[in-house]
Amino acid sequence: MANRTNRRWLLAERPRGPIEDSNFRWVEEPLPEPKGDGEILVRNLYLSADPTQRGWISRDTYLPAVKIGEVVRSGAVGRVERSTSSEYAVGELVQGLFGWQDYAVVPAKGPGAPMKVPPVPIPLAMSALGLTGLTAYFGLLDVGRPKEGDTVVVSGAAGATGSMVGQIARIKGCRAIGIAGGRDKCEWLLREARFDAAIDYKSEDVGARLRELCPKKIDVYFDNVGGPLLDVALAQLAMRGRIVLCGAIATYNDTELPPGPKNYLSLLVNRGRMEGFIVLDYMKRAPEAVMALMGWVSSGQVVDRVDVQEGLENAPRTLRRLFAGENQGKQLLKIADP
Ligand SMILES: NC(=O)c1ccc[n+]([C@@H]2O[C@H](COP(=O)([O-])OP(=O)(O)OC[C@H]3O[C@@H](n4cnc5c(N)ncnc54)[C@H](OP(=O)(O)O)[C@@H]3O)[C@@H](O)[C@H]2O)c1
Numbered sequence: 001m002a003n004r005t006n007r008r009w010l011l012a013e014r015p016r017g018p019i020e021d022s023n024f025r026w027v028e029e030p031l032p033e034p035k036g037d038g039e040i041l042v043r044n045l046y047l048s049a050d051p052t053q054r055g056w057i058s059r060d061t062y063l064p065a066v067k068i069g070e071v072v073r074s075g076a077v078g079r080v081e082r083s084t085s086s087e088y089a090v091g092e093l094v095q096g097l098f099g100w101q102d103y104a105v106v107p108a109k110g111p112g113a114p115m116k117v118p119p120v121p122i123p124l125a126m127s128a129l130g131l132t133g134l135t136a137y138f139g140l141l142d143v144g145r146p147k148e149g150d151t152v153v154v155s156g157a158a159g160a161t162g163s164m165v166g167q168i169a170r171i172k173g174c175r176a177i178g179i180a181g182g183r184d185k186c187e188w189l190l191r192e193a194r195f196d197a198a199i200d201y202k203s204e205d206v207g208a209r210l211r212e213l214c215p216k217k218i219d220v221y222f223d224n225v226g227g228p229l230l231d232v233a234l235a236q237l238a239m240r241g242r243i244v245l246c247g248a249i250a251t252y253n254d255t256e257l258p259p260g261p262k263n264y265l266s267l268l269v270n271r272g273r274m275e276g277f278i279v280l281d282y283m284k285r286a287p288e289a290v291m292a293l294m295g296w297v298s299s300g301q302v303v304d305r306v307d308v309q310e311g312l313e314n315a316p317r318t319l320r321r322l323f324a325g326e327n328q329g330k331q332l333l334k335i336a337d338p
Helices: 052-056 122-126 131-144 160-171 183-191 206-213 227-234 265-269 279-298 312-324
Strands: 005-011 024-030 039-048 076-083 093-096 103-107 151-155 175-180 197-200 218-223 237-245 273-276 306-310 330-334
Touching: 005 312, 024 312, 039 093, 039 122, 039 312, 052 312, 076 103, 076 122, 093 122, 122 306, 122 330, 131 160, 131 218, 131 237, 131 279, 151 160, 151 227, 160 175, 160 218, 160 279, 175 183, 175 206, 183 197, 197 206, 206 227, 218 227, 227 237, 237 265, 306 312, 312 330
Parallel strands: 151 175, 151 218, 175 197, 218 237, 237 273, 306 330
Antiparallel strands: 005 024, 039 076, 039 103, 039 330, 076 093
């Protein structure tokens, strides 16, 4: 093996406000050894940048917080380099929470065991066919339950999850309206992802545009960003409207709890429902979603946009891109050639 060093980013301190390089510590350590029965050594190839990592390094969420001094938790795809398990062969591609590091030793069974990667290009396996594709699929269809003819509005629409939500909504016969930051992203939504309408929240009056575009109000609001946009959407909810609480990236860097949504009584007046979900709860049904998404991607009904940065040393900077809206679709970081 050419590279015998494991380069790693450890958590040095919990961020206060936006992520800074000083929140992390770069170390170079000897290669870890798979021990005992059933451990495997994985060479990370691509890391996934996800807004939820901001929560993982701050506090206990749906997973325990990363401890100070631990490697920063991150989704990844890697190649099996050594295996003491009959389940995984050397050379196979696997995905899991392998962290911001070149190499990870992981158990072959039980919690933390990797999943096999479908035989498609790695970026596609980590975007439309990966966790963000699954998030859009189950969040929209299971939690949002759209019906043909419904108006579906999604925030963070040009991002990894949001772009899939609008496209699945369109496939299901709904009107898909996206809210995104900037003219270029809105043009991409209309031209490439074939949304019915797009609103640039940075330069337009979102409330006025929603009133104009949704004369029958919003049947499903898929919320990726929280904050003031959630309030604006609540005010336009249709009778029996559903709000899918997927994420709230607009508030993840806040140092104090954000104010509650002012317009929450719209849920009462309209007999609405606002429901959160975590995609990890749907992993048993992942094959159903992957099959459907693979069909839509192969037939061209769904376009997949991936933004690949390079170099493990750029992990903190790559994560920050999500919060500045610099990512164009699913944000990945390539750290080694497949
Ligand atoms: N519940 C679950 O199981 C689950 C799973 C995966 C992801 N999520 C959540 O889904 C959301 C999207 O995640 P993703 O991985 O698909 O990321 P993404 O949408 O590809 O990237 C994040 C986007 O958020 C937007 N953004 C950043 N700050 C914002 C602000 N202050 N106001 C409005 N928009 C802002 C930016 O787009 P603009 O340029 O348009 O501002 C940025 O491109 C996140 O909230 C994430 O936590 C939840």
